Amino acid sequence: MSAAKIQLSEIRFKVNGVERSATVPPMKRLLDVLREDLALTGVKEGCGEGECGSCSVLLDGVLVNSCLVPALQASGCEVLTVEGLATNGALAHIQRTFLELGGTQCGICTPGMMLAAESLLRKNPHPDLDAIREGLAGNLCRCTGYMRIIDAVKHAIEEPILTADLAPEETVHK
Amino acid sequence: MRSNVSEYEFIAPGSLDAVLALLSAEPGAWTPMAGGTELMVALGAGRLEQRKLVSLWGIGELRGITASADWLTIGAGATYTDIRENAAIAKEFPLLARSASWTGAIANQNRGTLGGNIVNASPAADSPPVLLVYEAEIELVSAQGARRMNYSEFHLGYKRTVLRPQELVMAVHLPRGHRLPVEYLRKVGTRNAMAISKVALAGVGAMQSGKVQTVRIAAASLRETPARLSMTEAVLVGHALTSDRIQAARKALLQEVKPIDDVRSTAKYRAHVAANLLEEFLNQMAASES
Numbered sequence: 089m090s091a092a093k094i095q096l097s098e099i100r101f102k103v104n105g106v107e108r109s110a111t112v113p114p115m116k117r118l119l120d121v122l123r124e125d126l127a128l129t130g131v132k133e134g135c136g137e138g139e140c141g142s143c144s145v146l147l148d149g150v151l152v153n154s155c156l157v158p159a160l161q162a163s164g165c166e167v168l169t170v171e172g173l174a175t176n177g178a179l180a181h182i183q184r185t186f187l188e189l190g191g192t193q194c195g196i197c198t199p200g201m202m203l204a205a206e207s208l209l210r211k212n213p214h215p216d217l218d219a220i221r222e223g224l225a226g227n228l229c230r231c232t233g234y235m236r237i238i239d240a241v242k243h244a245i246e247e248p249i250l251t252a253d254l255a256p257e258e259t260v261h262k
Numbered sequence: 263m264r265s266n267v268s269e270y271e272f273i274a275p276g277s278l279d280a281v282l283a284l285l286s287a288e289p290g291a292w293t294p295m296a297g298g299t300e301l302m303v304a305l306g307a308g309r310l311e312q313r314k315l316v317s318l319w320g321i322g323e324l325r326g327i328t329a330s331a332d333w334l335t336i337g338a339g340a341t342y343t344d345i346r347e348n349a350a351i352a353k354e355f356p357l358l359a360r361s362a363s364w365t366g367a368i369a370n371q372n373r374g375t376l377g378g379n380i381v382n383a384s385p386a387a388d389s390p391p392v393l394l395v396y397e398a399e400i401e402l403v404s405a406q407g408a409r410r411m412n413y414s415e416f417h418l419g420y421k422r423t424v425l426r427p428q429e430l431v432m433a434v435h436l437p438r439g440h441r442l443p444v445e446y447l448r449k450v451g452t453r454n455a456m457a458i459s460k461v462a463l464a465g466v467g468a469m470q471s472g473k474v475q476t477v478r479i480a481a482a483s484l485r486e487t488p489a490r491l492s493m494t495e496a497v498l499v500g501h502a503l504t505s506d507r508i509q510a511a512r513k514a515l516l517q518e519v520k521p522i523d524d525v526r527s528t529a530k531y532r533a534h535v536a537a538n539l540l541e542e543f544l545n546q547m548a549a550s551e552s
Contacts, residue, residue: 138302161298
């Protein structure tokens with residue numbers, strides 16, 4: 089079916105602390121704007137229907153599935169993607185614990201998992217196990233069986249830890 | 263197959279008045295969209311038929327949760343997260359907070375709205391059974407004015423409601439000060455997180471001198487709309503909860519529900535589980551006085 093092409097919208101927003109803009113169809117998914125227009129390919133697409141969480145980003149500090157956010161609704165907002173977690177090349181604490189405890193394997197779910205964890209810890213700096221599980225329940229992982237991811241979040245609650253502090257069997261990737 | 267996003271108009275007038283004026287100027291032409299947790303899924307799957315959409319997201323007039331002496335008013339744009347985090351809802355209408363907590367996961371709860379859940383009119387939706395047992399009223403608004411009715415009158419049939427093309431759901435009003443001692447809510451789905459219900463049952467009630475004084479029961483995924491189970495209620499009111507009476511209530515429930523076979527479950531399973539949930543609720547009622 090050939091509908092008349094609609095007017096593009098200029099979306100101005102702050103992405104990972106930097107003012108950006110993109111001129112796109114207003115219904116273009118935020119996920120696609122980030123990946124295609126801004127080349128932020130850390131944002132992954134899994135299911136495309138809000139069930140798997142791999143496209144999770146923070147929108148004005150709130151965890152969302154970017155596959156379900158039309159570009160126009162991100163206009164004027166602040167977006168945080170996995171690329172914005174590290175500062176000046178230094179990994180964020182949550183990234184280090186994922187890395188050190190084997191919370192990341194194939195990597196597809198990792199950006200979304202980290203943002204879900206970041207969102208959880210911002211709201212609840214000391215979540216118990218149930219709260220961690222609930223906070224990550226919208227993010228699917230086919231590799232880890234989740235235990236290592238939950239461990240990574242648990243360790244992120246505590247003060248920064250060094251790899252040397254971890255039990256040997258937990259030190260998977262150095 | 264994904265939709266071609268270039269075929270969709272989408273505008274954000276930014277105020278309630280501007281949205282209502284648009285809906286009134288071209289009734290039926292524009293489809294309102296709040297957090298997108300339903301319509302954006304349809305877009306992604308290539309089955310979003312509406313080509314002109316208008317954003318309700320960020321319209322402050324729709325999002326507040328306020329209390330007056332007699333009513334707790336929840337704006338249609340309130341998200342599940344707003345509902346979960348509201349102290350008055352947690353205290354006075356805890357089943358609503360609980361149903362919000364198991365609607366999708368956090369990211370969905372941050373975007374999905376109560377109004378969207380109602381207007382989408384899925385018989386499987388999580389909020390409606392709770393709104394029905396709390397005897398909610400619903401307020402609809404258009405450029406021509408507002409009207410308010412019992413929420414139980416809102417759903418007409420499968421995905422059909424009384425909402426007119428130029429109207430929006432403005433708010434849901436919950437009557438305060440009528441909380442009953444027994445409250446029950448159970449959703450049965452494939453797993454805890456994210457699942458759409460196979461069947462869900464909400465119930466509130468009170469016993470007096472060993473007999474059912476008041477009871478209200480509502481269900482999801484058992485009829486073509488979210489529904490009060492008034493035949494079942496009628497079998498119970500004024501009676502002691504003997505095992506015979508509970509069997510009679512199970513029977514009444516099975517007579518008034520019309521479960522179907524679909525991708526999530528079978529009619530047979532739904533009917534059987536619904537009767538079991540009813541019995542669980544009634545056992546809770548029976549134990550409430552002892």
